[in-house]
Amino acid sequence: MMRSVIFAYCADPDTLAGIKWLSCYLTTGKHLSFYGSFGTVLLLLAITAPTALLFGFGGATAARSPIAPLRWFGRGYIAIVRGVPDIAFFLFFVIALDQAFEWMRHKALCPDWDQPIRQGNDFVVCAQAKLPLSTSAQWLHEAYGLTLAVLTFAIVFGAFAANVLFGAMRAVPHAQLETAAAYGMSPRQTFWRVMVPQMWVYALPGLSNLWMVLIKATPLLFLLGVEDIVYWARELGGSKTARFTDYPHGDWRMWYFFALLVFYLAFTKVSEVFLDRIMARLTKGQATSGGEAQRKAA
Amino acid sequence: MSCWQTIADYSLRSIGYGERLLPRGDFTLCQQFTLIGSGMIWNIYFGVLALMAGFFLATALALGKSSNTWVLRKCSDWFIFLFRGSPLFIQFFFAYFLFVALKGSVPALGAFTAPWLGALTVLFLNTAAYSGEIFYGALLSIPKGDTEAADAYGFSGLNKFRKITWPTMLRLAWPAYTNEAIFLFHATTLVYFSGFPALKQRGDALYYANYFADKTFNPFVPYPILAGYFILLTLVVIWVFSLVNNRLNRHLPQNARPKLRFRPRLLR
Amino acid sequence: MKNLVIGTAALAMLAGAAMAEGTVRLGTEGAYPPYNFLNDAGEVDGFERELGDELCKRAEVTCEWVTNDWDSIIPNLVSSNYDAIIAGMSITAERAEVVDFSQNYTPPSPSAYAAMSADTDLSGGVIAAQTGTIQANHVVDTGATLLEFPSPDETIAAVKNGEADAVIADKDYLIPEVEASAELMFVGDDVPLGGGIGMAFRKSDPELRAKFDAAVGSMKADGTLNALIIKWLGEDSPRF
Numbered sequence: 001m002m003r004s005v006i007f008a009y010c011a012d013p014d015t016l017a018g019i020k021w022l023s024c025y026l027t028t029g030k031h032l033s034f035y036g037s038f039g040t041v042l043l044l045l046a047i048t049a050p051t052a053l054l055f056g057f058g059g060a061t062a063a064r065s066p067i068a069p070l071r072w073f074g075r076g077y078i079a080i081v082r083g084v085p086d087i088a089f090f091l092f093f094v095i096a097l098d099q100a101f102e103w104m105r106h107k108a109l110c111p112d113w114d115q116p117i118r119q120g121n122d123f124v125v126c127a128q129a130k131l132p133l134s135t136s137a138q139w140l141h142e143a144y145g146l147t148l149a150v151l152t153f154a155i156v157f158g159a160f161a162a163n164v165l166f167g168a169m170r171a172v173p174h175a176q177l178e179t180a181a182a183y184g185m186s187p188r189q190t191f192w193r194v195m196v197p198q199m200w201v202y203a204l205p206g207l208s209n210l211w212m213v214l215i216k217a218t219p220l221l222f223l224l225g226v227e228d229i230v231y232w233a234r235e236l237g238g239s240k241t242a243r244f245t246d247y248p249h250g251d252w253r254m255w256y257f258f259a260l261l262v263f264y265l266a267f268t269k270v271s272e273v274f275l276d277r278i279m280a281r282l283t284k285g286q287a288t289s290g291g292e293a294q295r296k297a298a
Numbered sequence: 299m300s301c302w303q304t305i306a307d308y309s310l311r312s313i314g315y316g317e318r319l320l321p322r323g324d325f326t327l328c329q330q331f332t333l334i335g336s337g338m339i340w341n342i343y344f345g346v347l348a349l350m351a352g353f354f355l356a357t358a359l360a361l362g363k364s365s366n367t368w369v370l371r372k373c374s375d376w377f378i379f380l381f382r383g384s385p386l387f388i389q390f391f392f393a394y395f396l397f398v399a400l401k402g403s404v405p406a407l408g409a410f411t412a413p414w415l416g417a418l419t420v421l422f423l424n425t426a427a428y429s430g431e432i433f434y435g436a437l438l439s440i441p442k443g444d445t446e447a448a449d450a451y452g453f454s455g456l457n458k459f460r461k462i463t464w465p466t467m468l469r470l471a472w473p474a475y476t477n478e479a480i481f482l483f484h485a486t487t488l489v490y491f492s493g494f495p496a497l498k499q500r501g502d503a504l505y506y507a508n509y510f511a512d513k514t515f516n517p518f519v520p521y522p523i524l525a526g527y528f529i530l531l532t533l534v535v536i537w538v539f540s541l542v543n544n545r546l547n548r549h550l551p552q553n554a555r556p557k558l559r560f561r562p563r564l565l566r
Numbered sequence: 567m568k569n570l571v572i573g574t575a576a577l578a579m580l581a582g583a584a585m586a587e588g589t590v591r592l593g594t595e596g597a598y599p600p601y602n603f604l605n606d607a608g609e610v611d612g613f614e615r616e617l618g619d620e621l622c623k624r625a626e627v628t629c630e631w632v633t634n635d636w637d638s639i640i641p642n643l644v645s646s647n648y649d650a651i652i653a654g655m656s657i658t659a660e661r662a663e664v665v666d667f668s669q670n671y672t673p674p675s676p677s678a679y680a681a682m683s684a685d686t687d688l689s690g691g692v693i694a695a696q697t698g699t700i701q702a703n704h705v706v707d708t709g710a711t712l713l714e715f716p717s718p719d720e721t722i723a724a725v726k727n728g729e730a731d732a733v734i735a736d737k738d739y740l741i742p743e744v745e746a747s748a749e750l751m752f753v754g755d756d757v758p759l760g761g762g763i764g765m766a767f768r769k770s771d772p773e774l775r776a777k778f779d780a781a782v783g784s785m786k787a788d789g790t791l792n793a794l795i796i797k798w799l800g801e802d803s804p805r806f
Binding site: 033235239245246 | 589591596597599600603604605606607608609611612630632633634635638641642644645646647664717719722723726742743745746768769770771
Binding site: 080083084085086087088089091092095096121212216217218219220230253254257260261264265268269 | 379380382383384385386387388391392395484485487488491504507508511515516517518521522524525528529532533
């Protein structure tokens with residue numbers, strides 16, 4: 001079996017005790033994967049947040065569109081996705097998304113394929129349409145899985161962001177837009193140069209709330225097939241008998257979950273401090289009561 | 299078997315009435331609709347009771363957080379931070395662990411390891427923390443004029459709180475509180491999914507949706523059914539809360555009444 | 567070394583179809599020792615790891631191991647996210663409607679109850695089982711009170727902390743747990759459930775199934791499978 005990769009004295013864990021045993025135990029390959037999964041979660045959050053914002057912006061813009069079908073689409077997206085518990089969504093959506101991509105590639109790449117795609121329960125597309133190709137390396141499969149997870153998260157949270165941004169766009173004082181029109185700006189210019197820069201200050205409280213929720217939704221990543229911190233905490237914490245590991249122990253899930261609890265609380269605290277700073281900066285020079293207070297204090 | 303027969307057999311299955319065995323083969327759409335709907339009983343049970351009990355604790359927490367007493371303020375602060383800062387998933391895990399240990403030393407508290415009480419307690423504390431924060435925000439934004447006028451009219455102590463502060467707080471907090479309620483209902487799906495074991499195959503809507511997905515190996519039917527039920531439930535919750543909203547704002551002219559807007563958080 | 571690589575590549579081209587499909591991805595759960603589990607290094611290990619690697623060698627395909635949650639292990643197979651399941655999955659009629667099984671690579675092996683005391687009431691008590699397993703179905707049939715947990719180690723924890731009177735699972739899974747624990751013991755008779763464990767394939771993929779089926783057959787014939795069963799599942803486990 002694999003030994004710890006870091007300390008030489010870990011060659012025979014049975015003879016160790018105390019701190020030394022712990023140092024070996026905590027540096028097994030499995031634990032390194034656990035620590036790595038914190039990175040995965042952070043990376044995923046870092047990619048998901050802007051993507052969801054983009055979806056949200058698209059959704060909000062669509063919901064305000066003068067073109068009726070686009071408006072219905074935007075409003076339907078916001079209403080339906082938010083009405084459903086996210087777990088229910090995650091449980092089937094990743095597979096659906098994967099199949100949708102492969103179906104589209106199949107239609108494009110294999111036009112003369114004669115077999116049906118759905119054969120009973122099976123979903124079969126031609127080899128070239130597979131995502132990723134079955135010849136590709138394992139890391140590509142994992143990257144693809146991660147991409148699907150990001151997309152699913154972004155679609156769900158995008159609906160929430162859309163709702164926040166939709167409200168924020170309406171909160172921009174109407175006089176501002178009228179003035180812009182009076183200055184001869186086209187609707188397009190008014191949107192991009194007047195409304196969009198001003199809406200953020202109204203959107204920020206809602207968006208920061210959403211960010212906090214996004215952090216706390218990451219334990220659901222394992223539903224999307226990502227080996228996240230909860231997956232590893234369960235795997236490592238479950239009791240282990242001596243036959244299958246060099247480090248047998250009882251049910252230690254509590255300690256691992258405690259580590260997760262500390263991680264989430266700390267992350268929440270850091271985010272709170274950080275978001276307060278952004279809010280202070282965004283409020284600067286805005287025609288809101290917050291901006292007014294800032295101006296007086298300075 | 300006709301669909302009516304299925305409904306008679308399974309519509310109360312989640313609380314232990316009707317057919318003992320769940321369907322094993324030849325699954326029909328009717329069975330899926332009936333059993334998943336039957337599971338909704340638990341989602342509604344958890345949501346309604348946690349919300350009602352949480353309401354009172356939330357008021358206490360909001361008052362505690364705005365209190366001048368250091369101890370009260372710190373306690374409320376920490377309680378709210380702990381429950382809002384950690385995933386519900388982890389809260390369920392620790393609660394179940396704690397309740398099982400508790401049962402070992404005090405057998406009388408054994409009921410807490412069952413979802414109907416244990417999970418309800420966690421959801422109650424969780425929603426109290428979220429609503430407490432909402433109420434606290436509302437307390438801070440009560441117009442100064444209102445409380446000054448109350449003072450001038452000779453209101454004081456409990457009377458002032460009950461007649462002036464509390465109704466105004468509720469009125470201001472109501473839109474945000476509605477969203478919290480919706481999300482509490484969504485959060486009830488986590489009970490059997492990750493927190494508590496299901497006894498005698500009695501579970502919530504997600505439990506049965508999972509059962510069918512597991513037996514038919516096709517996730518594309520049961521989960522959308524579940525989603526449909528929840529969209530309906532969300533609509534009902536919005537409707538009920540808007541009735542209360544109208545009552546809270548009945549003294550305002552029609553066009554000055556704040557409209558309820560659905561602006562929820564996702565999973566906590 | 568270089569020559570060897572070129573040689574393998576040439577062989578691969580000759581092998582044609584099999585290699586054109588690329589690697590065969592094997593899906594497993596990674597949480598069911600001794601069949602499959604993650605070792606200290608975080609790699610898939612166990613009876614099925616060793617068996618699977620040998621089967622791939624005999625079927626002349628390169629294999630890649632993937633772990634997947636038990637709940638969605640079949641939906642992900644039928645939507646082609648991996649090509650075969652090798653995860654301690656018992657052959658049942660229900661599952662055979664959706665996937666095709668290879669011949670079994672363990673004989674129908676019994677399930678068993680484990681409990682803290684010898685006089686546990688198995689037909690009237692509370693029995694813990696993993697959600698969605700054939701054992702869970704069996705408990706319902708006996709009339710006992712079923713308590714379901716999402717993962718197998720939680721079912722054992724439930725017996726140890728008194729939430730359940732007994733746990734039912736594959737005997738091969740319970741043996742090391744009972745051996746390692748001072749409190750747990752086997753109670754009642756073994757229960758024969760399922761038709762042994764097999765690999766599962768998409769119904770639309772009969773060629774791959776045939777390849778692995780033949781490989782399992784050859785391992786049965788030359789006794790290597792029995793040797794693996796003894797090594798991982800113990801002397802007492804039924805053999806071919």
